[in-house]
Amino acid sequence: AVVSTQSGHYGRVSKTNIGKTRKKQYNSKKKVEITNHVIKENWDKKKTLKENFQQLGLISDPNAKYRTTHHKKHSMNEEYEDISTYKDIEESQNKVIKSLSDEAKNGKPSIRHFSPSESALWDYFTLAYGTDYKAMARDKKNTHQHTPKVIERKLKMYLQFKLVDHKTSMGH
Secondary structure (H helix, E strand, O other), rough: OEEEEOOOEEEEEOOOOOHHHHHHHHHHHHHOOOOOHHHHOOOOOOOOOHHHHHHHHOOOOOOOHHOOOOOOOOOOOOOOOOOOHHHHHOOOHHHHHHHHHHHHHOOOOOOOOOOOOHHHHHHHHHHHHOOOOOHHOOOOOOOOOOHHHHHHHHHHHHHHHOOOOOOOOOOO
């Protein structure tokens, strides 16, 4: 369609592709990337997420039991998911669950890394105030306005980081 604009020029009206854009966004959200190698080996791409979890012997929605139902008229004994299906777990499912629990037990503890500016701040606080967390909270360098408890917790994490002898790019 040819339309005249306010400036008097004639030109085509451009169509938007909002429908196509939304569809692309929706389809990109559907893709699930599984990073755990145990689950990845036993995952069936033809099944839904709920069916895969059921096959692996895992519960797909752990919060289903705790949802509020005050607006619905249900009996008190009604469950959201049929838990009896999880009782019939095969040996392969037990192997999956066992390997996942072993992996969780033997996992490495995560160590939080500190940026050079953040490590300089915590070094300043420890040199200036020692363990006086209230004074640290009142300091003007406390730009994030951390409370004394938060400062205490973060300082403990930082000192643990320094004990493991992780070096930042600044050498702190």
